[in-house]
Amino acid sequence: MDREDKAFRHFWGKARPEAGAAHAFHPAWAHGLDVAAAGRALLRARPRAARALAAGLGLDGPAFEALWLHLLALHDIGKFSPLFQAKVPALAPVPPLPGERDPGHPAAGLLLVGGVLVGGLPLDRAAPSGLMRGWRGPARHRLLQPIFGHHGRPVALPDSWQPEDWRALFPGEAAGAALDYWEAVEALLPAPEVPAPAEDAAARASWPLAGLTALADWIGSNQAWFPYAAPEADLPAYWAEACARAEAALREAGLVPGAPGPRLSFAGLTGLSLPPTAIQDWAGAVALPDGPLLILIEDVTGGGKTEAALMLAHRLLAAGRADGLYLALPTTATANAMVDRLLPLAARLYADGARPSLALAHGRAALHPRFRAAAQGFSPAGPARGEEADSGAVAPAWLARESRRALLADLGVGTLDQAVLAVLPNRYGTVRLAGLAGKVLIVDEAHAYDAYVSAELARLVAFHAAGGGTTLVLSATLPAAAKAELVTNWRRGAGAAAAALDRSDYPLATLLAPGQAPVEAPLAARADLCRTLAVARVPDAAAALARIRIAAEAGACIAWIRNSVGDALDGAAALRAAGLDPDLFHARFAVADRLAVEDRVRARFGKASTPDMRRGRVLVATQVAESSLDLDFDLVVTDLAPIDSVLQRAGRLWRHAGRDRPIPGPELVVVSPDPAGAVGADWASAAFPRAAFVYRDHAILWRTARELAARPAFRVPQDVRPAIEAVFSADETDLPAPLLPIHFAAVGRAGAERAAARGALLAFAEGYRPDGQPWPDEGTVPTRLAEESRLLRLARVEDGRLAPWAEAADRPLAWALSEVSVTVRRLRGHLAPAPSWHAAVAAARTGWSRFEDDVILLPLEPQAGGTWRGTLVAEDGGTLTLTYGPRLGLVL
Numbered sequence: 054m055d056r057e058d059k060a061f062r063h064f065w066g067k068a069r070p071e072a073g074a075a076h077a078f079h080p081a082w083a084h085g086l087d088v089a090a091a092g093r094a095l096l097r098a099r100p101r102a103a104r105a106l107a108a109g110l111g112l113d114g115p116a117f118e119a120l121w122l123h124l125l126a127l128h129d130i131g132k133f134s135p136l137f138q139a140k141v142p143a144l145a146p147v148p149p150l151p152g153e154r155d156p157g158h159p160a161a162g163l164l165l166v167g168g169v170l171v172g173g174l175p176l177d178r179a180a181p182s183g184l185m186r187g188w189r190g191p192a193r194h195r196l197l198q199p200i201f202g203h204h205g206r207p208v209a210l211p212d213s214w215q216p217e218d219w220r221a222l223f224p225g226e227a228a229g230a231a232l233d234y235w236e237a238v239e240a241l242l243p244a245p246e247v248p249a250p251a252e253d254a255a256a257r258a259s260w261p262l263a264g265l266t267a268l269a270d271w272i273g274s275n276q277a278w279f280p281y282a283a284p285e286a287d288l289p290a291y292w293a294e295a296c297a298r299a300e301a302a303l304r305e306a307g308l309v310p311g312a313p314g315p316r317l318s319f320a321g322l323t324g325l326s327l328p329p330t331a332i333q334d335w336a337g338a339v340a341l342p343d344g345p346l347l348i349l350i351e352d353v354t355g356g357g358k359t360e361a362a363l364m365l366a367h368r369l370l371a372a373g374r375a376d377g378l379y380l381a382l383p384t385t386a387t388a389n390a391m392v393d394r395l396l397p398l399a400a401r402l403y404a405d406g407a408r409p410s411l412a413l414a415h416g417r418a419a420l421h422p423r424f425r426a427a428a429q430g431f432s433p434a435g436p437a438r439g440e441e442a443d444s445g446a447v448a449p450a451w452l453a454r455e456s457r458r459a460l461l462a463d464l465g466v467g468t469l470d471q472a473v474l475a476v477l478p479n480r481y482g483t484v485r486l487a488g489l490a491g492k493v494l495i496v497d498e499a500h501a502y503d504a505y506v507s508a509e510l511a512r513l514v515a516f517h518a519a520g521g522g523t524t525l526v527l528s529a530t531l532p533a534a535a536k537a538e539l540v541t542n543w544r545r546g547a548g549a550a551a552a553a554l555d556r557s558d559y560p561l562a563t564l565l566a567p568g569q570a571p572v573e574a575p576l577a578a579r580a581d582l583c584r585t586l587a588v589a590r591v592p593d594a595a596a597a598l599a600r601i602r603i604a605a606e607a608g609a610c611i612a613w614i615r616n617s618v619g620d621a622l623d624g625a626a627a628l629r630a631a632g633l634d635p636d637l638f639h640a641r642f643a644v645a646d647r648l649a650v651e652d653r654v655r656a657r658f659g660k661a662s663t664p665d666m667r668r669g670r671v672l673v674a675t676q677v678a679e680s681s682l683d684l685d686f687d688l689v690v691t692d693l694a695p696i697d698s699v700l701q702r703a704g705r706l707w708r709h710a711g712r713d714r715p716i717p718g719p720e721l722v723v724v725s726p727d728p729a730g731a732v733g734a735d736w737a738s739a740a741f742p743r744a745a746f747v748y749r750d751h752a753i754l755w756r757t758a759r760e761l762a763a764r765p766a767f768r769v770p771q772d773v774r775p776a777i778e779a780v781f782s783a784d785e786t787d788l789p790a791p792l793l794p795i796h797f798a799a800v801g802r803a804g805a806e807r808a809a810a811r812g813a814l815l816a817f818a819e820g821y822r823p824d825g826q827p828w829p830d831e832g833t834v835p836t837r838l839a840e841e842s843r844l845l846r847l848a849r850v851e852d853g854r855l856a857p858w859a860e861a862a863d864r865p866l867a868w869a870l871s872e873v874s875v876t877v878r879r880l881r882g883h884l885a886p887a888p889s890w891h892a893a894v895a896a897a898r899t900g901w902s903r904f905e906d907d908v909i910l911l912p913l914e915p916q917a918g919g920t921w922r923g924t925l926v927a928e929d930g931g932t933l934t935l936t937y938g939p940r941l942g943l944v945l
Contacts, residue, residue: 060226061234062284063146064133071276078144079281081132082234083291088273089125089242090295091302093118095265095272098309099376102261102491105521109258110250121262123184123244124200125269131162131201133231134222147227156222159208163201165219165231167194173216178232184244195255195820199263203270205480206828207263207821241288256820257519263821264487268308278302310377310491311409311463313370314402322367322401323360331576335562336361339574341368342566346523347514347543351531352560353578353770354680354704358527359394359497365525366493367402375523377409377463378402378493381472383501385640386677388413389651391466391497394683399464412462460488469496470836473509476516476815478826479834490520498680499528500535500697504803506837508810511538515546519817529680529704530697530773532781533557540565546817559774578770581710586703586767587720590727590758593740594620597690597724598627601671605633608715609687610658610667614674614702616692616744622944625673638674641943643847645859645870649939658684660709678705685709687716692741693725694748696757696780700773721767728758732789750799752792756780830904842874843884844908847937848897849921855890855897855912858937864900872908873943880945883925883933886912913937 066081096103096118107117131137136155138145156164170185170193180186185193201208223231250258273279278298282291303309319329319337329337332352348365350358369375380395382388392413403409459465460472465488472494475485494517502510514524526539536554544551549567556563558575565571591597597613604611613628615621618639628635638654640647654674657666660683667687676694678684680701685708691699699721707719726740737754738745748754760776761767767776788796835841846868847858859870886894890912897910913921920938927933936944 059230059233059237060146061133061230061237064138064230064234065141065144066129066132067274067276067281068141068144070281074276074281076281076283078141079276079279080284081129082237082288083282083286083295084273084279085126085129085234085238086241086288086292086295087279087299088128088269089122090292090299091272092125092265092269093122093296094299094303095269095308096121097300098303099491101373101376106258106261109254111254112247112250116245116247119243119245120184120247123238123242124196125266126238126242127162127166127235128200128203128266128270129158129162130165130231130234131158131160131222133227133234134158134161135224135227136161136222138227146230147225150222150224153221156210159201159204160210161219161222163197163208163210164214165223166201167197168216168219169232169235171216173219175228175232181235181239181244183246184239185249186246188249189252191252192249192255195252195259195822196262198821199259199266199483202263202821203266205267205482205484206478207823209823209825237288241292253818256818259821260483260486260516260817261490261520264483264485264490267481267484268487272299272302272306272308275302278305307410308461311407312404313373313376314404314407316368316371317401319360319364322364322398324397324401325360330357330361330579332361332560332562333357333364335574335576336364337368339562339564339572341365341372341374341564342569343374344567345518345521345543345547347518347526347540347547347563347565348523349526349528349531349536349539349561349563351528351536351562352576353582353773354529354701355582355683355708356529356560356579358529359391359495362495362497362525362527363395363398363402366495369493369523370402375493376491377465378495379460379465379467379472379489380495380497381467381469383469383498383680384677385468385644385647386638386651386682387498387680388467389648390655390682393655395464395466402464409463410461411464412459413466457485460485462488465492469502469506469510473506473513473836474831474834476509476512477813477834477836478815478828479831480828482815482831483821486516486520489517490522492522494522494524495527496524497527498701499526499539500531501680501701503806503837505806505810507535507538508807509814509836511542512811512814514539515542516815516817518543518546519548530700530777532697532777534781534783557774559770582769584707584719584769586706586769587718588761588765588767589720589722590725590762591690591722592724592726594624594627594724597722598624598631600722601628601688601690602631602633604688604716605669605671608668610669610685611671611688611690612658612674612678612684612686612702612705613671614676614678614689614691616675616694616741616747618675618942619743620692620741621673621675622941628671628673633669633671635671635673637940637942638672638678639942640675640677641873641875642939643858643871643873643937643943646939646942648870654678654684655682658686660685664713678702680704683708685712687714688720688722690722690724692744693723693737693754693758695750695753696760696776699723699757699761700776703767723758723761725754725758725761728755728762732791734791734795736789736792749802750796752785752788752796752799753780755789755792756782756787841877843877843880844872844874845911845943846908847871847873847921847923848894848910848912850912850914853893855893855910858913868901875943875945880925881933882927882929883931884909885926886910887924887926887932911935 064081065078066084067079107114135147135150137158139149198207319333352358366378380391459467475482517524547567552571556573560576560578562574601611613624615624618641621639625635625637638650684705686705689706691702703721726736737751757780760779764772848855857867857871859867861867894910911923913923916922920936923935925933
């Protein structure tokens with residue numbers, strides 16, 4: 054063939070033409086240029102991120118862009134191997150390689166490019182000019198891994214690989230085609246000759262590059278945006294067309310960050326008519342030095358921390374120092390509640406007409422059709438025709454969950470779990486990192502995590518700082534040790550020298566910036582939240598029920614917060630038996646019903662609730678009502694919990710000023726054994742058999758009961774910090790001897806969980822590399838060690854067929870709204886529907902993605918009284934009966 058009709062033109066890269074496609078396959082060369090064009094569009098849509106990447110590698114912007122686009126065009130060069138081409142024999146331009154083990158085209162490409170760059174070329178070929186000339190192996194490999202690990206995990210190569218090993222995978226004509234294509238790339242997108250970065254700089258850059266490369270591959274694999282091309286098309290003309298298509302694709306997908314709006318006053322941003330609180334004033338005035346920042350806001354529950362954080366984020370956006378924000382919360386309920394607070398502000402954060410993308414976790418997709426189009430824009434999954442999972446199919450499957458898309462939107466709201474998956478080895482975790490890069494990360498209720506999740510959060514803070522991002526941490530009850538862990542990890546990620554924090558005031562705002570002395574600002578609490586709470590102890594649930602009945606008869610609005618779903622169900626049943634009609638709120642509802650329950654709870658007990666709506670009403674809830682929900686009760690009754698949780702629950706007392714109250718003052722009733730009485734090993738477990746597993750350190754519970762008993766008039770904010778530090782003190786000399794073994798076991802367990810998390814977490818300094826880790830799909834990667842759970846999708850039995858429990862015009866959304874999460878411990882190995890339903894289950898699962906393989910489908914049949922019942926079976930044939938109702942939730 055002559056130089057204009059190279060063999061490389063006839064090697065296929067995509068072979069799943071949609072109906073009406075003009076060609077049977079998309080050439081590998083065209084797909085390489087598609088992805089390079091998508092990468093170019095991503096860089097130009099995110100100029101600040103592009104500058105940061107370039108600076109990190111010691112390059113100017115044009116040199117970095119040229120280097121990355123050249124490499125992106127090579128990302129699928131492994132597809133020139135006959136092992137890949139043989140996946141569709143009718144299209145293969147070269148004979149197969151019998152007996153050769155296929156390492157996959159990413160590994161084949163890495164072997165080829167890595168081998169060529171260290172001199173493994175045929176004698177008749179010249180090395181590509183400029184590309185990584187003079188670079189040492191480690192730095193070169195650091196930047197090749199993100200390119201060839203574009204399927205969501207780094208590429209593992211044999212330890213003994215040699216530069217010549219690529220020849221076995223690319224014999225004869227295949228080698229000529231691959232190298233001819235590389236020469237064409239060099240002519241069209243020449244690689245600049247640039248000095249090698251330091252290995253540590255290349256390692257740090259590999260993380261954002263991996264995420265951006267995966268995104269570029271997803272965009273470039275979409276047939277709607279990049280239709281199949283003719284093999285003989287002119288490359289320069291095709292490149293120009295691909296660049297235009299890529300720009301349009303990013304706009305259509307909502308992946309172009311919205312333009313931030315101008316700086317606003319606090320009132321202009323929030324729309325609040327009340328004057329700013331002290332913390333909100335501070336957020337609007339404090340100097341924000343350049344570089345990554347860590348800002349910690351410790352203030353009373355209801356003190357306006359979220360609005361202060363949004364003011365800080367707004368200032369960073371308006372100054373061009375961030376593209377968006379992600380609000381990470383501890384639970385689904387708190388994430389959903391945050392939506393209502395963010396929505397009114399969303400448009401004010403961006404310029405007029407910018408239409409920022411908004412994505413929310415856990416099923417509220419209908420609120421924001423714009424970013425939902427990002428998933429719909431990717432071509433639907435289809436049969437792989439023997440090909441490795443294709444990016445055009447993976448993208449919509451991965452993005453099908455709203456909680457994943459929340460990481461890529463301008464404004465994202467979700468649980469912390471969605472963010473910490475970015476720092477755990479799991480497939481496409483780097484896409485999460487790419488989504489978080491350039492965003493202000495706001496972590497609310499930072500106290501609400503166990504040792505495992507706390508270690509994940511600390512590592513996330515380090516990663517975000519290392520990538521130049523700003524993290525805001527909010528808490529009303531953050532213990533000093535937890536604060537110190539976050540600060541230490543931020544300093545490690547930011548490369549900032551240690552400087553002691555010495556203020557213990559409360560409320561307190563703290564700002565850390567590289568090269569700057571820490572800013573520690575004592576602040577005043579909001580005046581109407583400075584109060585004294587009456588604290589009373591009752592010994593058991595029966596006594597709590599009696600107090601609730603008396604208060605309800607007086608017209609009071611009451612919350613009874615229990616420590617387990619089982620206790621909440623029992624409490625609600627007892628109240629119904631006593632003639633009351635309580636609302637029930639816990640985590641074991643299907644998403645659609647949970648959203649309805651949350652809306653009902655906020656309407657009945659929230660800021661806009663009326664006296665008629667509230668009079669005599671009782672909410673029985675678990676920890677889901679503990680934080681980030683703007684609820685207001687006349688009386689709060691709570692099971693004993695650690696002091697930080699108890700104080701969060703107390704924050705729902707008399708939260709809104711100006712209401713007529715049927716009781717004389719805010720009172721917190723705590724169901725607790727007597728801390729001054731006899732203390733045995735069963736001091737807590739006898740009182741709370743179910744919750745003994747929820748809060749395992751019973752010495753912390755005893756200390757909490759002691760501190761509350763010592764403060765029957767609890768002053769806010771004066772007593773908050775002293776009580777928290779007394780409960781979480783490392784000094785064990787005050788603990789009752791019978792509780793010491795339980796305490797030591799809990800401390801040891803926490804240490805083991807923390808060590809397990811640190812062993813599982815990624816290390817930013819080591820870069821994107823396999824390191825022998827499996828990098829599995831995210832569904833098999835636990836983010837909460839102590840609460841490993843499985844998703845159930847509830848299905849109604851209708852005429853022998855299975856339909857989603859929830860109704861929605863969009864069937865995938867209907868299934869998502871039908872989900873409920875259950876701990877593995879509660880399922881006890883019962884993970885499959887009854888055999889009689891297997892055929893119907895298989896039919897119902899048609900169209901589900903491979904990312905949903907671990908989701909359990911539960912058929913439900915109607916029962917008397919408006920409930921539904923289903924059965925799960927274990928491998929040994931044992932059965933587990935589950936009952937469900939829209940006002941009851943899931944009962945096992």
